[in-house]
Amino acid sequence: MPELPEVETTRRGLAPHLEGRIVTAATLRRPDLRWPIPAEIREVLPGQRIAAVRRRAKYLLLDTAAGSALLHLGMSGSLRVLPADTPLRAHDHVDLALDSAGATPGRVLRFNDPRRFGCLLWQPAGEIHELLAGLGPEPLSEGGDGAAFNGDYLFALSRGRSAPVKTFLMDQRVVVGVGNIYVAEALFAAGVSPLRAAGKVSRERYAQLAAAIRTILGQAITRGGTTLRDFISPDGAPGYFEQELSAYGRGGEPCPRCGRPLKQATIGQRATVWCGHCQR
Ligand SMILES: [Zn+2]
CATH class of the missing domain: 1.10.8.50 (Helicase, Ruva Protein; domain 3)
Structure with missing residues (x-):
């Protein structure tokens, strides 16, 4: 199961490829992962520019002006940034298509999760999703997001x-x-x-x-x-x-x-x- 270091490494690996990109489309190959994927992922996220890729606990947040896509890798999830024509593998449940970056043609952020304990949810701008409410401080933080961990x-x-x-x-x-x-x-x-x-x-x-x-x-x-x-x-x-x-x-x-x-x-x-x- 991905633990905090894997999720943080995922964040650091993805951020350079996602930050500044506009999500041009969301392809959902099933309606749910652990929980139903909310309509905002298909209706609000496309057209939004990803301003930052953040981590809170073991959740990843793709921040846009309209809100944040909230991802969790669950037991077996993984995220990759791929050329848009990369053939699908089993359990490739979600693609978020990205606009081109300079000479790099548009790629997709692809979410694969064989056991489907992961999730893709939506946090409207200015709100805190219930899954993130009440969480303790980050162990690597010096404070700033609540109590300092020491x-x-x-x-x-x-x-x-x-x-x-x-x-x-x-x-x-x-x-x-x-x-x-x-x-x-x-x-x-x-x-x-x-x-x-x-x-x-x-x-x-x-x-x-x-x-x-x-x-x-x-x-x-x-x-x-x-x-x-x-x-x-x-x-x-x-x-x-x-x-x-x-x-x-x-x-x-x-x-x-x-x-x-x-x-x-x-x-x-x-x-x-x-x-x-x-x-x-
Ligand atoms: Zn001993």
Whole structure:
């Protein structure tokens, strides 16, 4: 499943090809993905110029003067910018046709999603879509879109909470985009047990956790930069990033720090791996 680093890399890969382009047509090969595709995509978006490609949590927004196309890649979605005559593959559900850019003939932004957990929705100008309302801060932000994400913020928000710290950090109202892989790695890096009650983690340890989350997400985005060419390759399937993981998916293997076997359990219905010695 695409996590925040994949979505951010998708944004960075697409932005140079989309920003400044006018959407000339929307071709919908089915009426819905996870949810029905609203009429505005066909009736309002064509004729609009894409001013910016933004990311909020794991959503991508194509901003125009009339509003924003709101995309989510779901479990299996991918976006590519292709020559308009590129043959369709299975599960190519949506094309947004773009005007020509200088000598480059008009291309299409093509949305492929075999499992159809992704979505294409519309956010009118000046409004916040209900899916984006109530989201916590961006983990890589310094503030500016609400609360700044740092140790003090996590410490203050967590007081009195008995849920495991892992569940707390994966709550999108607390901070967006910290998925199961990244929370496992951040908890390992900061030496915090995923089972510890969120309200019992100290201010200092939340500072370490916030820093670890930033570092790990930032490293994944940096590594993802090497896959950018896939977004304009007709044959390329944007892959998910190779990860150098210390904990996630390594239950029973030796802890990279102390050599004792990593523990594995299910927390909040998600597989969780940690070291009972290094993480307290
Ligand atoms: Zn250990």
